[in-house]
Amino acid sequence: MTTPRMHDGQLEIDVALVRRLLAAQFPRWAGLPLRPVRSAGTVNAIYRLGDELSVRLPLVPGWAGDLERELEWLPRLGGAGADRLPLAIPEPVAAGEPGEGYPMRWAVYRWLDGATPRPGALDDPGAAARLAGFVRALRDLDPVGAPHGKGYHTLTDDDETARRAIAALAGTVDPVAATAVWTDALAADTWDGEQVWVHGDLLHVNLLVRDGGLTAVLDFGSAGAGDGAFDLLPAWSLFTGAARRAFRAELGADDAAWARGRGYALLKGLTGLPYYRETNPRFAVLARSLIDATTA
Structure with a gap:
C-alpha cells in the first residue's frame, strides 16, 4: 500500500521502502511486523513497527523540517520522564538517514497506545x-x-x-x-x-x-x-x-x-x-x- 497523494512533489512511500530502510540502517528491527497507519495526517507517512514502535517519514521535502524539529525538541520538552507535561508526548528512539531512494531523514518513535477521539468525544x-x-x-x-x-x-x-x-x-x-x-x-x-x-x-x-x-x-x-x-x-x-x-x-x-x-x-x-x-x-x-x- 502506497500513501495516498495529497501534495505536489509527494514521495512514493510504501511498506517495501520502509523495510529496505530498516534493513539497511536498523537491522535489529527489520524483522518486526510492519503495517501502515491510516490517519487524517498530512505531513508524514506513519507505519506501526511491531508492538512498541512506529516509523514516520515526511511526505514532501518542504516539510522535512517538522520531523527535524521533533527530533531536537521532543526529548527536551519531555524532560527526564513525563513529569514536565501532564500528558504523554511522542518519544523518538532513532533517527534514520536518507537512503534506498528516499532523500530525507526519517525516524523511529515509541508507539503510544490509545485511539484518536471521535469528533465530540471530548466535549465536556x-x-x-x-x-x-x-x-x-x-x-x-x-x-x-x-x-x-x-x-x-x-x-x-x-x-x-x-x-x-x-x-x-x-x-x-x-x-x-x-x-x-x-x-x-x-x-x-x-x-x-x-x-x-x-x-x-x-x-x-x-x-x-x-x-x-x-x-x-x-x-x-x-x-x-x-x-x-x-x-x-x-x-x-x-x-x-x-x-x-x-x-x-x-x-x-x-x-x-x-x-x-x-x-x-x-x-x-x-x-x-x-x-x-x-x-x-x-x-x-x-x-x-x-x-x-x-x-x-
Whole structure:
C-alpha cells in the first residue's frame, strides 16, 4: 500500500521502502511486523513497527523540517520522564538517514497506545480542563532558544491569505460571517510579542484517549515559541458550550486573546478546506468544522 497523494512533489512511500530502510540502517528491527497507519495526517507517512514502535517519514521535502524539529525538541520538552507535561508526548528512539531512494531523514518513535477521539468525544468540561492543564504546562516551559512556532507572526501578515480564501469559498462559506470573525481578530491583534511554547495544532486527530480519558498529545512539528492564543484552537476544534467556557476559564484568556485564537482557528479552516477537499476528505471535514464553529 502506497500513501495516498495529497501534495505536489509527494514521495512514493510504501511498506517495501520502509523495510529496505530498516534493513539497511536498523537491522535489529527489520524483522518486526510492519503495517501502515491510516490517519487524517498530512505531513508524514506513519507505519506501526511491531508492538512498541512506529516509523514516520515526511511526505514532501518542504516539510522535512517538522520531523527535524521533533527530533531536537521532543526529548527536551519531555524532560527526564513525563513529569514536565501532564500528558504523554511522542518519544523518538532513532533517527534514520536518507537512503534506498528516499532523500530525507526519517525516524523511529515509541508507539503510544490509545485511539484518536471521535469528533465530540471530548466535549465536556473535565476533558477541557485536562487539555488546558497541558497547554499551561507547555507555556510554563522556558521558550529561550525555541524555534518560531505558530502565532509567531501577526495575524495582519495573513490578512491577504484569509480574505482571498473567504472570497474563493463564497457559496461554501458565509463570507459575511467569516469576514466579521476575521475583522474582529485583526482588531484584537495587540499581542505584545511575549512568547511562550505553543503546540500549534491541537486538533482531535493529534490527541489520544484510553478508556475515555485524554492521555497523549501528538505531532509537535509546528511547536515552538509564539502567541499563546494559537493554542486556544481546541475551543473551536474540540469544545462547545460548557466545555468551551471551561477551557477558556482554565487558561484565563482575555477578550483579545480569545478573538485572536478564533481568528487563527478560522484561518486554519479556510486554508485547509480547499487544499484537502479532494485529496484528504477526512481533513477537509475537520477544516469545514473549524469554519462552522468559528463563524457560528
